[in-house]
Every structure is written in structure tokens, then in C-alpha cells.
Amino acid sequence: MIKPVKHVILAVYAVICLYPFLWMIGTALKTSQDALANPQSPLPKGGSLHWSVFGDVWNKLNFYRFFLNSAAVSLFVIFGVILIYTLMAFSFAKFRFRGKKAIYYTFIALLLVPGVTTLIPLYINMTNLGLDNTYVGIILPMINGAAPFSIFLFTSYFRTIPHELYESAVLDGCGNFKIYYRIFLPLALPALGTIAILNLIGSWNNVLWPMIIVNDQHMFTLPMGLMYLDSSSFKKWNELMAGALITIVPILATFPFMQKTYVKGMTVGSVKM
Amino acid sequence: MATSKNKWVPYLFLIPGILLFLGVGLYSVGFSIVLSFYNWSGIDFSTARFEGLRNFRRFLLGDDPIVTQNFYHAVLHNAEIAVVQIVVVVPVALVLAFVLQNTKLASLYRTVYFLPMIVSGVAMFYVWKGLFEPSGAYNSLFHWLGLNFLTVPNGMLGSSSTSLIGIILTFIWGGLPGTLILYYAGLTSIDSSLYEAASVDGATKAQQIWKITWPLVKPITLIAVVQMLNGSFQAFENVYIMTGGGPAGSSEVIGTLVYRTAFLNNDYGLASAIGWVSFAITGALAIFSFRSFKIDI
Secondary structure (H helix, E strand, O other): OOHHHHHHHHHHHHHHHHHHHHHHHHHHOOOHHHHHHOOOOOOOHHHOOOOHHHHHHHHHOOHHHHHHHHHHHHHHHHHHHHHHHHHHHHHHHHEOOOOHHHHHHHHHHHHHOOHHHHHHHHHHHHHHOOOOOOHHHHHHHHHHHOHHHHHHHHHHHHHOOOHHHHHHHHHOOOOHHHHHHHHHHHHOHHHHHHHHHHHHHHHHHOOHHHHHHOOOHHHOOHHHHHHHHHHOOOOOHHHHHHHHHHHHHHHHHOHHHHHHHHHHHHHHHHOOO | OEOOOOOOHHHHHHHHHHHHHHHHHHHHHHHHHHHOOEEOOOOOHHHOEEOOOHHHHHHHOOOOHHHHHHHHHHHHHHHHHHHHHHHHHHHHHHHHHHHHOOOOOHHHHHHHHHHHHHHOOHHHHHHHHHHOOOOOHHHHHHHHOOOHHHOOOOOHHHOOOOHHHHHHHHHHHHHHHHHHHHHHHHHHOOOHHHHHHHHHOOOOHHHHHHHHHHHHHHHHHHHHHHHHHHHHHOOOHHHHHHOOOOOOOOOOOHHHHHHHHHHHOOOHHHHHHHHHHHHHHHHHHHHHHHHHHOOOO
């Protein structure tokens, strides 16, 4: 292909990818009148940048609270997913026992149930347990939702660890639980990283479940904070975009790890096709 | 593979996961199946009335014409999102991946292209909402280019003839990078000596693409298509935030229909029934994806 054409194609697509981010940043730095009057421009009028909006959103509109809630939810989800499903995967990968296939495939099949189907009973269930407006109530269903892919990935990964390691540890008198956390867990660090990042993004962006189980504003997560800004009677685009920026910054921080992780995660799944 | 001396050991490792599954997953799935046969408006289950298959008849067979119409429109919209997305994303991603190969700035471009994928979420749906405003960036761009027939005076999301197009565009924006990255990783993993050897043996460019490139690109395409099918039929968040299913139901999808039926109309039985039919649809579609998730244990 002729070189200039090639670069035009690549550059045009790059602009399409980047423009929404530019518009978000530019609009956040406008005054609210400017944002309303000139939505087509990604640049604040007259070039003056109004940084104070971040302080307003963070303090007055309680985004620091939403941020803490989101961070707590994501951390507990990641921790729970890794703890619970590496344990299960270790058992699936290392032992022969009755009912193994049935249990394994039951969990994998959960992947196919659309989230919205079980939302209603989940809501009733969690409310009956008194878990509405609590971290536990937000977190448990998210951990359960991460089960299929996590079990699948951890099991595949544990099976690539040489069995001789397990056998020699047994000969040295090492118990199964000790083998799990002293040998298998450290060796599976790349898989743990993949699952951690995928669940960070998943739980950070999840809005459907928190929106149903939470109605107390103190328990809002960041995406709910955005919906709250959107629903107020005088929508201020600059505030909404400042909130949006606060929401995406932690996800952007995972960016350097994400590229490799994504390709690896997807290709582990296709190896056995 | 080991057989433990104590036969309970393997089960001990499963306990936390199974408890969570019983408490959160299985209960919900079971109760949701039960609910789909009842008429219930919430709060106290003793007020629920068993009605057999009436919920299913209401939206599948036209016992309730409006609900039936809403349901089939929603399924159609999900299918449109899936088809348009796949038809656009697969060829464009493949071409971009080809062009990206052997480009000097490939790693820089790749980083930029990856952004929409990981950041796409509620925050970005609000950005798109802003770009699609009547006097927003989308209309201004095509006005400036002189392509006035592409502008939508009422705003892309505000007109019932274009709202679904707006939704599909955000799907493509967020979905293209993932497919592109997979294709790029696949293409660059092909050893260039394979092509050299083939051309030495007299293979034409077309034969090389057919015999060397395509076998590698095919499984990647399958993964990408399955992901997009699943994603399209489970659509909820971007539709809910950008249009709420409107105007006049023009962008309603199964997800927003179930949500509205349950949490706004308090018709939990009907909502569960619709949810399970949508499960049957995604299940049928995802039978393909089982192949890619199969490992022998």
C-alpha cells in the first residue's frame, strides 16, 4: 500500500479513538454556561481553563465518598475472586474426585445466564438478608458473577504447572493447603494479575447491580454518582465531565498492564480449540 | 493428577465457592424460574398468584399485544446491534490490523487504539450523549464537511429513526479495539519465513493469504464474533444511560425491557419470563462459545 494512504487511515482512526477523551477533558474545564452554549467545541471559550470544577465535584458533590466506595468494592471483589476461585481451581486441577465434571461445568454454564435475568430474585434475596445498602450486598453477587471465567482461567493455568512439583512437595511431607499457597499461588501470579485487572475494570464500571441494591447516597459508587449528576434538574455538562474524568483515571492507570493481559487472557481460552 | 488419601480434601477446597454459589447464584436462578410462572408485584410473596404459562403467552403469543410488540421489537433491536456491529467491526479491524503491521509507529497507534476498550463504561456513555446532542460535535462535524444529509437536527439520540444507530456507533467504538488487537497479535505472530518459503515455492500472494494467513485469522474471528453476539444480546448499560430505550421505544433492547417491566412496572413474573426467554436466545448463540471454553479435566 502507498505509504501516505496507510498513515491517513491510521491517523483518522486514532482521532476517532481520542476525540471523545479530548471533548471530555475540554468540557470539564469550561464554565457551565460555555459548556451548554458551545457543546460542539472541545475547547473552553477564550482558552481560560476552569479547574475549580474538580474541587466542586470532589467535595461538594461527594465524589470523594463515591470514589472510596468504588475502591472498596473493587478491592474486596478482586480479593474474594482470587481467594475463592484459586482454591476451587486447585482442586479441579490437582485431584480426581466424584462429581468433579458436573460441578465444574455447572459453574462454567453460569456464564450464559444474562445478568438481568437473575436480578429480580437477587434483589429480593439480598434485601431479605438485610444486605441492601451494604458493601457485602454489592460485593457478593459480583464475586459470584466472576466465577465462570476465573475458574476456567485458574484451572487452565494450574494445569500448566508441572505435576512433579506437587509430587516432590508431597514427598517432603507438605500438606495440600500448604502446597496451594506456598507453591501454586506464587507460580500463578500472571493469571492472578489477569483476573485482578479484568475484575477491577468489571466491578469499577458495573452500574446495573449497585443501582438496584443501593439507594442510600452514601453508598453510591462512581458510575452512580454520574447518573445522579445527570438526573439533577439543571444538568451541568462541565460537572458531569469532571466526574467522568475522575471515574476513568484509575482505570487508565491499569493501562500499561492491560494490553498484554487482554491478549494473553483471550488466547489462553482459544489454545484448546 | 492426584488421588488424595483423605477423600474429603478435594471438596474442602470447593467449599467457599459452593457456599457462595448456593447462597447467591442458585437461589436466584431457582427463584427466578419459579417467578416466571407467577403474577407478583413484589414485597410479600404470599400475594403472588400462580398462573402457569400465562406470562410467556403474554409476550410471546400476543395475549397482551403491547407487551408482545415491545418484546419482538427489543429482540429485533438486539439482533440489529449484533449484525451491524459484526459486519462493520470484523472487516475494519482486519484491514486496520493489516495496515498497522510493519508500521514505524505501530506501538504508539496500538496504545491509542486500545484506550476505548478499557475505558468504555458509564463515563464514556455520557461523553457520547454529549457528542450526539443536536448542536454537538457529531452534527457540527458533518455540517462542516458539507455532508448535511448525515446530520440529525434533533440529535442522534433524540429521534426515533436514528437512536439505535447512535447506540450501535458506541458499541462499535468500544468493540473495535478488542478485535483489532487480537487480529494484530495474530498477524504479527506469523513467522515471516513462512511467506518467504511459500513465495520461493511459487505460491501467489492470494494463495499465501488463503493458506497461511486465513487459518490463523479464522479462530480469532470466531472468538470476536461470539463476544460481540453475547455483548449485543446482553446490552443494557449504554442503552439505559444514552436513551433509556427511547424515544418511543425505538432503541429498546431486552435488557431495558426486563428492567422496566420489573423495577418500574413491578411486574416481576413477566420480567422473569422475558429474562428466561432471552437466556434461551443467548444460550443458543453461545453454544458456539462453549467450544472455545472447553478444557478437559
